[in-house]
Amino acid sequence: MxxxxxxxxxxxxxxxxxxxxxxxxxxxPYADASxxxxxxxxxxxxxxFYMYFEDKKDLATFLMNGYMCHIRKSAEHAxxxxxxxxxxVFLQIYDNTAKFLSKTADNTAALKNIIIGLHSEFGxxxxxxxxxHGKFLFELDSEKxxxxxxxxxxxxxxxxxxxxxxxxxxxxxxxxxxxxxxxxDAKKYRKQLLIKLNLIKHGALKNxxxxx
Amino acid sequence: MxxxxxxxxxxxxxxxxxxxxxxxxxxxPYADASxxxxxxxxxxxxxxFYMYFEDKKDLATFLMNGYMCHIRKSAEHAxxxxxxxxxxVFLQIYDNTAKFLSKTADNTAALKNIIIGLHSEFGxxxxxxxxxHGKFLFELDSEKxxxxxxxxxxxxxxxxxxxxxxxxxxxxxxxxxxxxxxxxDAKKYRKQLLIKLNLIKHGALKNxxxxx
DNA sequence: ATCATATATGACAGGGTGTCATGTATCATG
DNA sequence: CATGATACATGACACCCTGTCATATATGAT
Numbered sequence: 001m002x003x004x005x006x007x008x009x010x011x012x013x014x015x016x017x018x019x020x021x022x023x024x025x026x027x028x029p030y031a032d033a034s035x036x037x038x039x040x041x042x043x044x045x046x047x048x049f050y051m052y053f054e055d056k057k058d059l060a061t062f063l064m065n066g067y068m069c070h071i072r073k074s075a076e077h078a079x080x081x082x083x084x085x086x087x088x089v090f091l092q093i094y095d096n097t098a099k100f101l102s103k104t105a106d107n108t109a110a111l112k113n114i115i116i117g118l119h120s121e122f123g124x125x126x127x128x129x130x131x132x133h134g135k136f137l138f139e140l141d142s143e144k145x146x147x148x149x150x151x152x153x154x155x156x157x158x159x160x161x162x163x164x165x166x167x168x169x170x171x172x173x174x175x176x177x178x179x180x181x182x183x184x185d186a187k188k189y190r191k192q193l194l195i196k197l198n199l200i201k202h203g204a205l206k207n208x209x210x211x212x
Numbered sequence: 213m214x215x216x217x218x219x220x221x222x223x224x225x226x227x228x229x230x231x232x233x234x235x236x237x238x239x240x241p242y243a244d245a246s247x248x249x250x251x252x253x254x255x256x257x258x259x260x261f262y263m264y265f266e267d268k269k270d271l272a273t274f275l276m277n278g279y280m281c282h283i284r285k286s287a288e289h290a291x292x293x294x295x296x297x298x299x300x301v302f303l304q305i306y307d308n309t310a311k312f313l314s315k316t317a318d319n320t321a322a323l324k325n326i327i328i329g330l331h332s333e334f335g336x337x338x339x340x341x342x343x344x345h346g347k348f349l350f351e352l353d354s355e356k357x358x359x360x361x362x363x364x365x366x367x368x369x370x371x372x373x374x375x376x377x378x379x380x381x382x383x384x385x386x387x388x389x390x391x392x393x394x395x396x397d398a399k400k401y402r403k404q405l406l407i408k409l410n411l412i413k414h415g416a417l418k419n420x421x422x423x424x
Numbered sequence: 425a426t427c428a429t430a431t432a433t434g435a436c437a438g439g440g441t442g443t444c445a446t447g448t449a450t451c452a453t454g
Numbered sequence: 455c456a457t458g459a460t461a462c463a464t465g466a467c468a469c470c471c472t473g474t475c476a477t478a479t480a481t482g483a484t
Contacts, residue, residue: 005430005431034470034471034472035471035472035473036470036471036472044432044433045432045433045434046433046434046472046473047431047432047433047473047474048431048432048433048436050472050474051431051432051433055472055473056472154414156413157439159403159404159407159409160312160411163404163407163408163411164411165472166386166404166408167379167383167408167411167412170382170383170386171379171382174378174382181480190373191371192371192378193370195372195375196375196378196379199372199375199376199379199412200379200411200412202414203368217461217462246439246440246441247440247441247442248439248440248441256463256464257463257464258441258442258464258465258466259442259443259444259462259463259464260462260463260464261440262443263462263463263464267441267442313437346459353460385432425484426483426484427482427484428481428482428483428484429461429480429481429482429483430479430481430482431478431479431480431481432455432477432478432479432480433475433476433477433478433479434475434476434477435474435475435476435477436473436474436475437472437473437474437475437478438471438472438474439470439471439472440469440470440471440472441468441469441471442467442468442469442470443462443466443467443468443469444464444465444466444467444468445464445465445466445467446461446463446464446465446466447462447464448461448462448463448464449460449461449462449463450459450460450461450462450464451458451459451461452457452458452459452460453456453457453458453459454455454456454457454458454463
């Protein structure tokens with residue numbers, strides 16, 4: 001988290017710093033983005049940066065959260081107010097994300113690099129809601145998601161349910177990351193996600209009559 | 213790939229460099245491992261390193277391939293000579309890996325850090341056999357794996373089969389990475405993999421009578 | 425008016441990477 | 455053997471980065 005000092009900065013200065021950061025993160029992959037460049041772009045002294053942020057990851061996470069705010073909210077909404085089954089929830093989340101991406105196509109470069117960079121740093125998907133260093137992307141509230149209706153599911157234990165969630169999470173994550181890498185192929189990735197969901201569906205559902 | 217110059221080095225010198233590298237990779241996470249340290253440990257001049265390797269990743273990949281040689285071979289064997297269904301192949305690969313890990317528990321630290329580090333760099337699982345920067349872990353020969361018997365599977369198209377493979381790959385990868393992070397919990401991760409395989413199995417199989 | 429507290433600043437220490445000009449060995453060949 | 459080409463070795467160098475800290479300045483409370 002940025003310090004309160006940063007958050008209390010006059011808006012124009014704050015924005016100019018964030019803008020500089022977006023510029024740098026747009027230009028180069030996350031690992032290569034340098035604080036040096038950012039402070040040059042923003043024309044602030046080195047010390048100030050460390051007055052405001054802990055390090056690069058702190059800044060990047062903050063930027064990402066800003067970007068992802070809407071997406072996350074709609075994801076949480078999808079979880080809290082499920083229209084269909086649990087599979088549909090994950091598809092909905094994907095759709096919301098893809099929609100957001102195509103809408104704000106201009107400023108996506110920075111987000112893309114941050115997402116991909118942080119995705120690497122955060123490592124492979126851990127237990128839901130407990131990623132290594134705080135929330136990332138769609139590590140949804142495990143309480144809410146665990147309270148979802150399981151009646152139609154062919155899972156006998158919590159362990160099985162957790163595994164199912166991990167599978168779904170991982171599918172979603174892959175689809176989202178791929179979409180970030182190549183927004184123009186969103187349809188393709190949605191299709192793949194759909195296929196995957198269907199594959200897992202017919203194992204996770206008690207009844208095997210349902211199609212698509 | 214290391215240069216031929218490196219490969220033609222007298223064995224003791226070569227080994228001492230690799231040993232130095234293993235030491236460094238054991239000590240710190242991949243991102244923090246430094247060429248500087250390695251050349252100090254190996255007592256070779258800076259220039260020599262770059263005569264032998266392109267960069268850190270080059271060296272790390274080489275080391276990993278050495279480590280993974282057996283595992284990969286047994287994985288390929290499992291693919292070429294499937295005992296059971298395709299799900300069993302992936303389970304077999306996991307078992308081989310876990311076995312190898314518990315056997316060579318001493319020198320695993322370096323391998324662990326490299327695997328986890330490179331896993332991050334290589335990013336999320338791509339299409340089988342076409343990872344971003346060459347083969348990593350279990351990116352199996354897509355030709356061989358695509359020629360596996362699909363009769364008992366409920367997949368109608370190549371696209372569906374590919375998706376299934378991606379799911380299985382991703383499950384396996386997660387299990388392996390987790391096992392690397394915490395070898396002592398291998399049993400737990402195997403159990404989870406088994407549950408996941410079962411979940412996907414009952415959707416991917418035409419007949420839904422089979423248990424476990 | 426005074427003092428404590430918050431904020432700003434940039435020089436600095438410490439570390440890292442990749443390159444390159446300059447050596448030194450090796451080896452084929454006239 | 456002499457000579458020139460080719461491969462290998464070396465470490466100083468240029469350049470980049472990060473995080474800290476002593477010092478300076480503003481802010482605000484008493």
